[in-house]
Each structure stands twice: as C-alpha cells, then as structure tokens.
Amino acid sequence: MxxxxxxxxxxxxxxxxxxxxxxxxxxxxxxxxxxxxxxxxxxxxxxxxxxxxxxxxxxxxxxxxxxxxxxxxxxxxxxxxxxxxxxxxxxxxxxxxxxxxxxxxxxxxxxxxxxxxAGIAEVRYGAAKGVDGLVLLTTLGTGIGSAMIYNGVLVPNTELGHLQRANHKRDAEGYAAYSAMERESLSWEQWAERLQWYYDYVEFLFSPDLFIVGGGVSKHASEFLHLLDLKTPIVPAVHRNNxxxxxxxxxxxxxxxxxxxxxx
The missing domain is CATH 3.30.420.40 (ATPase, nucleotide binding domain)
Known part of the structure; x- marks a missing residue:
C-alpha cells in the first residue's frame, strides 16, 4: 500500500x-x-x-x-x-x-x-501538474513509451509507440525512436521529420491538450522540438530522464x- x-x-x-x-x-x-x-x-x-x-x-x-x-x-x-x-x-x-x-x-x-x-512524476511534480484535459507523455529512447493522463488520472498501459505505419514493416518506435536516429545517423532535422509524422498521427487520433516529451533525448529538447509544427503544445518533461x-x-x-x- x-x-x-x-x-x-x-x-x-x-x-x-x-x-x-x-x-x-x-x-x-x-x-x-x-x-x-x-x-x-x-x-x-x-x-x-x-x-x-x-x-x-x-x-x-x-x-x-x-x-x-x-x-x-x-x-x-x-x-x-x-x-x-x-x-x-x-x-x-x-x-x-x-x-x-x-x-x-x-x-x-x-x-x-x-x-x-514518468507520467505520474510529471503530473505530481512537473509539466502536467494542474493541467486539465488530455495529456500525452511520450518517452523517446530505445523505444517510444507513452502515458495517457486525463484530468490528472492515469489511463494505464497505452502503447502508442507501437502504432503501425501503413505499408511499412516497422512500427512507430522502429521508425521514430531516438534509437532510430542514432542507428541511422540522422540529423536533428531528419529525425524531426519522422517525429512530425508520429505526433501528427497521435494528435489526429486523440486530440490532446498537451504533449510532454521525456526520455534521455529530452535534455536536447532545444535541438528538435522547435522543428515540429503541431496544433497541440509540446514541451519537454520537467524531470527529463529522471x-x-x-x-x-x-x-x-x-x-x-x-x-x-x-x-x-
């Protein structure tokens, strides 16, 4: 307990x-x-x-x-x-x-x-604290993890990193996780194009009120978040990879x- x-x-x-x-x-x-x-x-x-x-x-x-x-x-x-x-x-x-x-x-x-x-941390102490509506936290690392929070309540076990790409063999995390950037030696701009596809897709499916980006790469948020063009505000996790x-x-x-x- x-x-x-x-x-x-x-x-x-x-x-x-x-x-x-x-x-x-x-x-x-x-x-x-x-x-x-x-x-x-x-x-x-x-x-x-x-x-x-x-x-x-x-x-x-x-x-x-x-x-x-x-x-x-x-x-x-x-x-x-x-x-x-x-x-x-x-x-x-x-x-x-x-x-x-x-x-x-x-x-x-x-x-x-x-x-x-990670979503719990951001609700209690970070970027999602006091935010009404639907918050989607994504962790960009080896894969893409996700946490869905509605009016401060966690909806557990969402797996939005495994959204499928039509006519492609790789799912979203195989294509757009930070590990894909490292594996394929992508520039920030090239990787941001993949993230644009991903967040556009998630935005269309769920119409969130806020995106929060966590994972190890969140400490480099200034390198790529400004390259994304979304209707939904997107911010780095306050606690980054912690x-x-x-x-x-x-x-x-x-x-x-x-x-x-x-x-x-």
Missing part, C-alpha cells in the same frame, strides 16, 4: 540502462546521485534482477526495507505480470514480474510500466486526489 513516507527509492529499468535514486517525495527531487548500470545483454529476468541489486547496493539501500521501493519496467504491466517485451527478453511475456522482484529482493515493491510512472526514477518512487506515496499509484 502507498504510505505517508517522505522519501523512497525509484528504479527505472530501460532497454539500454537501469537507473536508480533516492527521491524526496514532497519535492519530487533526487536526494542521492543517480546510479546507473547497463541493461544486461538479452535482458533476461535473472540478469536484470542482478543489475537491480547492483544499483540498490550502490545506493546503500539494498537492505533498508523501511524505505519504499518502486520499480518501473518497459512493458505492459497488469496485476503484477508483464504482458509484453519490446526491448527485453521474450521471457518477460506473461511473467509474474512483480513477485519475481519481490522474492529476489526480499521485500515488497511497487511495480508499473516505465512510461506510466522522470522514471521519480515516478517509480512516487508510487509509494499516498496523495489524496492524485494519480493512482497502481496500474492494474
């Missing part, structure tokens, strides 16, 4: 890196250095668990069970099970991931989709009227 604690640990598991930090739950800020290790090649469950233990050891909280722990994972998460595996091993599909981490770490955890928890850590930690915080802390 969510608590009234003032600090918690957030772990953000991604396709290329696993990050963690201790978070001030009142301010929505890191109290510690951000610890990061590479996501193990193949990202199989046992290897990912070992990497999570490593970042918790480096933070000095591996055995501190009095501090709430939230874990963000790049998959559809329902009732503690991971139902997809876009950038991790297929062994996660249909896997009882929450129980696996709890057993492996020897403690209770809060567990949710990585983009959803949104996943902060949102995961915030799952342990009870806030009356705030975004629900579970995604079941």
């Amino acid at each position: 969510a608590s009234k604690a003032t600090r918690a640990v957030g772990v953000d598991i991604g396709g290329t890196g696993i990050k963690a930090g201790i978070v001030d739950l009142e301010a929505g800020e890191l109290l510690s250095d951000r610890m990061k290790v590479p996501t193990p090649r193949g990202a199989e469950p046992d290897d990912v668990l070992t990497a999570v233990r490593t970042v918790l050891d480096r933070l000095g909280v591996a055995d501190d069970h009095d501090v709430a722990l939230g874990v963000a994972f790049p998959a559809i998460v329902k009732n503690g099970r991971t139902l997809s595996a876009a950038n991790v091993s297929d062994k996660w599909i249909g896997f009882e991931a929450e129980k696996f981490f709890e057993d492996g770490l020897g403690r209770d955890i809060h567990f949710a989709n990585d983009a959803d928890v 949104a996943g850590i902060i949102g995961a930690a915030a799952l342990g915080l009870a806030v009356p009227g705030a975004v629900p802390a579970v995604t079941e």
Whole structure:
C-alpha cells in the first residue's frame, strides 16, 4: 500500500540502462546521485534482477526495507505480470514480474510500466501538474513509451509507440525512436521529420491538450522540438530522464486526489 513516507527509492529499468535514486517525495527531487548500470545483454529476468541489486547496493539501500521501493519496467504491466517485451527478453511475456522482484529482493515493491510512472512524476511534480484535459507523455529512447493522463488520472498501459505505419514493416518506435536516429545517423532535422509524422498521427487520433516529451533525448529538447509544427503544445518533461526514477518512487506515496499509484 502507498504510505505517508517522505522519501523512497525509484528504479527505472530501460532497454539500454537501469537507473536508480533516492527521491524526496514532497519535492519530487533526487536526494542521492543517480546510479546507473547497463541493461544486461538479452535482458533476461535473472540478469536484470542482478543489475537491480547492483544499483540498490550502490545506493546503500539494498537492505533498508523501511524505505519504499518502486520499480518501473518497459512493458505492459497488469496485476503484477508483464504482458509484453519490446526491448527485453521474450521471457518477460506473461511473467509474474512483480513477485519475481519481490522474492529476489526480499521485500515488497511497487511495480508499473516505465512510461506510466514518468507520467505520474510529471503530473505530481512537473509539466502536467494542474493541467486539465488530455495529456500525452511520450518517452523517446530505445523505444517510444507513452502515458495517457486525463484530468490528472492515469489511463494505464497505452502503447502508442507501437502504432503501425501503413505499408511499412516497422512500427512507430522502429521508425521514430531516438534509437532510430542514432542507428541511422540522422540529423536533428531528419529525425524531426519522422517525429512530425508520429505526433501528427497521435494528435489526429486523440486530440490532446498537451504533449510532454521525456526520455534521455529530452535534455536536447532545444535541438528538435522547435522543428515540429503541431496544433497541440509540446514541451519537454520537467524531470527529463529522471522522470522514471521519480515516478517509480512516487508510487509509494499516498496523495489524496492524485494519480493512482497502481496500474492494474
């Protein structure tokens, strides 16, 4: 259950890196250095668990069970099970991931989709705080994650990075994620053309009131956001690539009227 604690640990598991930090739950800020290790090649469950233990050891909280722990994972998460595996091993599909981490770490955890928890961070502490209507957060990294928030309430497990492109073999994230820019050595202008297609498509489907861009590339927002021509305002995530850590930690915080802390 969510608590009234003032600090918690957030772990953000991604396709290329696993990050963690201790978070001030009142301010929505890191109290510690951000610890990061590479996501193990193949990202199989046992290897990912070992990497999570490593970042918790480096933070000095591996055995501190009095501090709430939230874990963000790049998959559809329902009732503690991971139902997809876009950038991790297929062994996660249909896997009882929450129980696996709890057993492996020897403690209770809060567990949710990585983009959803980034959305929680931005609603509670960032660009979506106090915003009415429909907010769509997208994380641009190894893939494209998405969080849909309506009047401050999270609609969990949207997968807008997997929108299909007519007559193409690659879905949206294969074409427009930040990893595609790096893989194909695209310029900011070339990549922005792909993002224009993506956000135009999402804008047409959902008519949002605000787009928020998160993920590692959000720290370079000044290089590409101005190149996009949209009807909807689009801004970088306030917490940039730390949104996943902060949102995961915030799952342990009870806030009356705030975004629900579970995604079941």
